[in-house]
Amino acid sequence: MTPMTSHLRNEIAMHGPLTVAAYMAAAMGHPEHGYYINRDPLGMTGDFVTSPEVSQMFGELIGLWCVAGWHQMGSPDTVRLVEMGPGRGTLMADALRAMTTAPECRAALDVHLVETSPTLSALQRKALDGISVAWHDALAEVPEGPLLLVTNELYDVLPIHQFIRTLQGWRERLVDTQSQGGFRFVLADQPTPALALLPDSLDGAPINSFAEMSAAAISLTHDIARRLVDHGGLALIIDYASDQGPLGDTFQAVRDHGNHHVLDDPGEADLSARVDFTTVARVARDGGAEVYGPVSQGEFLLALGIEARAAKLATGASAGQRQDIETALGRLIGSGEMGSLFKVLAIAAPGAPAPAGFEAAP
Ligand code: SAH
Helix, strand or coil: CCHHHHHHHHHHHHHCCEEHHHHHHHHHHCCCCCCCCCCCCECCCCCECCHHHHCHHHHHHHHHHHHHHHHHCCCCCCEEEEEECCCCCHHHHHHHHHHCCCHHHHHHEEEEEECCCHHHHHHHHHHCCCCCEEEECCHHHCCCCCEEEEEECCHHHCCCEEEEEECCEEEEEEEEECCCCCEEEEECCCCCHHHHHCCHHHCCCCCCCEEEECHHHHHHHHHHHHHHHHHCEEEEEEEEECCCCCECCCCEEEECCEEECCCCCCCCCEEECCECHHHHHHHHHHCCCEEEEEEEHHHHHHHCCHHHHHHHHHCCCCHHHHHHHHHHHHHHHCCCCHHHHEEEEEEECCCCCCCCCCCCCC
16 A cells, blocks of 8 residues: 555544545645655656647747736836746746847846745756746745736646535535545535535536536635736636536546546546636636636637747758657647647736737637
8 A cells, every 4th residue: 555545544534535625635745645746747758748848839938928918017127927836847948038038028027936846846946047036835925016927737736626416406525445445436415615615606507417616726816816906917827628617527637648547546646627717717807807718728829929939940950850840839739639628818917908819819
């Protein structure tokens, strides 16, 4: 039995079945045995590949998006450039390199990374060697001030609660132990506190429907919106999106680039859920911020000029490199690939104009 499995079995023995959110939070973030704590899960040798790891074009275009945002903010002397969940630091390294083409903007940036994994922070330090950067465990530790915040594939790892519609109304799905070892799902027979997260609009959902709500995503979005309302700026949230709002069972485990059962080998597989952008947008608007999108990642990158960037990179490249650029472009913008599965949402200070890439968004 792994240390994570015995930790979870002890928790359940002491306190009863865990919420899916508590199970996910422990499996991913337990300070000793959590999935992200001791490993680099990214890239071909890891469990999954993210957009910044597919091509430098992704981070570069986000860097240019930040430059445009800084101009829209009235070119403040200091702006907090914050990335949450920066992985290997690739996006930030590519973005900052692209931003050297705008030296006044670059000079205004105060760079902050929010990261909970010591293994990944060490890789970020390497990727950003020679650049002044501050690291934090939580957004609350980043000093207040005008903000440019970007985050790719962080929201999908924030713990979710799961619910199933029964004849008695919504009930929370819980994780219990199996007598022969391992874990199984059970249904709470009484209402649990997390039911308060469900919006009234789900009251009419058919019996046996699933729903998911992330208290962590709600609270993070609330903090981001509050900072934008108080100090100005923009936030860009990019993630694997749910297409049914909070409805559906999107809880998944990925290990070694393939699907894994969510209750098998906790701490050894990446657990995630598709992001419900309707709730993120609602919370940001309720907090007084302006919301743009979501638009598909493909639309967003095309609007930022990814095709011109790819053509520029291809100039002077070998035939093999040109093929690699073409393949990367297809993955980032293609439909049925990251281009349509991922969505991009911008949150802005009230009254701000549409950020770059969202001019055509509703
Ligand atoms: N953005 C990167 C990495 C995505 S993987 C990329 O696109 O390649 C998720 C990242 O979020 C990892 O760096 C992980 O360690 C970090 N992370 C997980 N939970 C977090 C939390 N609560 N706060 C900040 N970072 C977190």
